[in-house]
Amino acid sequence: MEFPAHSLDLDAMLAAPPGADAALARAPRPHADKLDRAQRLALYRHMRMTRTLEERLVALYRQTKVIGGLFRSLGQEADAVGSAFALERRDIMSPLIRNMGSMLVKGATPLEILRQYMAKGNSPTRGRELNIHFGDLERGFVGQISHLGDMIPVMAGIALSFKMRGEDRVVLVYIGDGATSTGAFHEGVNFAAVQQVPLVVVVENNGYAYSTPTGRQTAANSFMDKALGYGIAGVQADGNDVLAVYDVTKAAVDRARAGSGPTLVELITYRRKGHAEHDNQSYVPTGEIEWWAAHNDPIDRFVAWLTTHDSVSADEFAEIDASVSREIDAATDEADLSPMPDALDALDGIYADPPTIAPHWYREGVRAAVDIHERPASWGTHDG
């Protein structure tokens, strides 16, 4: 069964036999070809870690230990992992909700992610924010906010700072097909283009924005085409082929580093789960998800590639998978035992000065709000 893909190029790609190894082998990949076997196995491990960790989060969600929504990247692991892998440690990126894999590549740990999802007091945001909304400038990622598109101008500004100071650093920002419809996306990409800052904009075209298919989000043929309107380079790649993702992103990162300005990279992938765990995907045509699961799973495809080209054995895969599971098990135990935040911590850090604000008077056992202030001995007795 063929499904209308959300990009003309993908149609062509999917015309290749199932398993898509032919498509994989099709294009020359100058950058990916420079990766060594150990790096390719690292790519595999990150993808496996992403998937297994998300499965663990689902289990914890069902036990109500994950509070709030749970967003999956099932079937999109290659796009997240392959693109982030093209960055140096000193480069900075901003992930989206489905870029847990990119975070892992950038050094986020399963323990941090678990604590964050479980709203623990020692989570990276001390329980203030949800899911993977956290950052660490040292490791090179900036926590996003929910408002779609907002990170594009912010990351353009980080890129601007690199340009102003002549630092050899590049910025990568992710954006969903849906989020390209925001004003902030347009303003941010245009700003970056005019300023020629070292920014790579990765559009993850996964076919849907919540229930809205890409065809209802844009009248353009592809997101790559939008680059033309901004006067920047635009490229498109098979987002479920981790080496292709790496290759195209690395080329864009190199361009940015060389001072040639922004690139818009469109990665074609597919969101196999609902928008979040509660979403039953009633709007998805029957068989579409199953088709992608059976014929275009990024991990299956990479396993096939590694088996053929790197002679990775079943035992070797099993050993990596087991080490991933052990790491997640240990992290889950530790996250589970981690304390919830101390309530008063809610009032810390809204400003540098004062660093902490006071609780409302009725929380402190003060007899009355007015007790905090000077007042006359009794009501209505003051002079004048």
Add this chain to the structure above:
Amino acid sequence: MAEITYLEAIREALFEEMERDPNVFCLGEDIGAYGGAFKVTEGLQAKFGDQRVIDTPISEAAIIGAAAGASHMGLRPVAELQFIDFISCGYDMLTNYVATARYRAFLPCPMVVRGPSGGYVRGGPFHSQNPEAAFLHTPGLKIVYPATASDAKGLMKAAIRDDDCVLFFEHKYLYRRVKDVMPDGDHVVPIGKARVAREGTDVSIITYAATVWKALEAAEQLQTEDGISVEVIDLRTLLPMDDDAIVATVKKTNRVMVVHEDTRTGGIAGEITARINETCFEWLDAPVLRVTAHDVPLPYSPPLEDFVLPQVSDIVTVARHLARY
């Protein structure tokens, strides 16, 4: 007749108004076949078609701006924001264009902007907001924020029929938690009129939205434990504010507190306190006190969210203090 939820009441109002007036249409993200993130518009597209229940791109400024344009031409758009938190993306459109249109250009904007609001749901800083105060400060907009299912329906119908832009805040904590039997017939609740949610004589609580229910719970506790008789005023509409209802309760109990879920500084409680000060200061036996959220973004983790937001115990503490004052 069967009770329906707050959420179903809003849906029922949309159905009835779309049936009554062909100029009424809905637009927003994922509101069509999917029925919206909270399913408020479920079934609407099946009934009225995709020309009157329009799925839009993720473009809040365009959703609000296009609604304004269509409303100039006599249509009556109802724009959904997937979460009210995203109203900030249309803030410019609302405050600069929509709010001034009638005054500056004699162009009416009979439109409704609606969306799920509020906390107590572990939604974190971007899915829990109560941004009403920002718009209270904008002349030209109307603001309603119902607490009951019956008011949700009646106010939605009034909002759609209103000749100006009405921001319709829906509390997501209440969506499926509160129910009412809908009054018979064409149930319209007038904009600008508060409601006495509970009669009392000792202390007044002026509030709206989810904290109406917290106030009612506190009132019950204060009655049984302390014998304090609490009156609860549910504002229902925040702009224009029902000054008569506020003055009436002040004159009745002489001891007043204002409770809201939004942060304190620059919040609506300050405005209400000022109005009381100006109109009925002489009737007060105690200062007007506020119970509100703390002045921080709403954090996600349960102990933090619970600490930041006003709780029943806070209302009880402050009411006891007022009663003794």
